[in-house]
Amino acid sequence: MGTTYQLFVFDFDGTLADSGECVVASFAGSLERNGLPPVEPHRIVENMGRSLPEIFRDLTGGIHDDARYERLVADYRDLYRQLLPEKTRAFPGIRDALEQVTTAGAECTVATSKNTEFAVVSARHLGIGDYFRLYIGDDLVVRKKPHPEMLERTLAETGIDPADAVMIGDAATDIAMGAAMGMDTIAVTWGAHSVEQLRAAGPTHIIDSAAELHRFA
Incomplete structure (x- = not known):
């Protein structure tokens, strides 16, 4: 499937x-x-x-x-x-969700305001590093979130069209970045921003647990 x-x-x-x-x-x-x-x-x-x-x-x-x-x-x-x-720990269900998404044939990458090296080290510490093809941190771009430069670089390196990609994040800046790139977006409610803040950002989807990612795989 x-x-x-x-x-x-x-x-x-x-x-x-x-x-x-x-x-x-x-x-x-x-x-x-x-x-x-x-x-x-x-x-x-x-x-x-x-x-x-x-x-x-x-x-x-x-x-x-x-x-x-x-x-x-x-x-x-x-x-x-x-x-x-x-x-620091992985949120409940994250490993299973990443396994399901990649097993279904999709690719996963990271676009973060963290330094790229820190993102890689952190992902490895959490035991999820091998799921990601690419990491783009804020040290690799000139223009930060919500500007879509991180996503421009991600799509250029993966060769995937914006219509076939989705941005997933817990902050309004993640949703704005995805929208600026012409991508669908998934807001997650277990992070920094409230549901009200996320709804105001206009995501394509909102989910309350990592297990819900199976809807898109």
């Missing part, structure tokens, strides 16, 4: 990986290391899906110091690497 889509493009944090605790702790630790005041965790969660510099600019009130942002990002990545084994 064929698949509804030939290509499934997944966001990482909040979609494949239950990494919210790791992300929040890494942001908090980076701010502390750099002598900046703490922020409420919900402010970090609400920003998920954006690039690290964009999030730090929001959390710090827009400090005009590029070197300081570079230190904040470097410290975040250092902390994330340390905390990853303890504070």
Whole structure:
């Protein structure tokens, strides 16, 4: 039996990986290391899906110091690497869903605001790395989500038409990126953004569990 889509493009944090605790702790630790005041965790969660510099600019009130942002990002990545084994896990049903989709003949890739190397390392840690043909992180593009550059590159490298691909994510930026590329989109409700935020973004489909991905395989 064929698949509804030939290509499934997944966001990482909040979609494949239950990494919210790791992300929040890494942001908090980076701010502390750099002598900046703490922020409420919900402010970090609400920003998920954006690039690290964009999030730090929001959390710090827009400090005009590029070197300081570079230190904040470097410290975040250092902390994330340390905390990853303890504070990140695959969401329930993700492995089974990826197995089903790939067994049915579709390809899977990752398009994430994470650094590409971090995405690869994280996926391997979660035991799902072998399911993905390609990883595109924000270090490989100039224009970040919701601009569709990640998807432009993904489709160019896979040779698959936008009409045969679907973008899957937990944030409004994922849905906007997919729509800008002319792709169908699947919003997942187990990540960062609320159902209301996701509905407002206008996804093609909304699902409440990874097991529902079988509808598209």
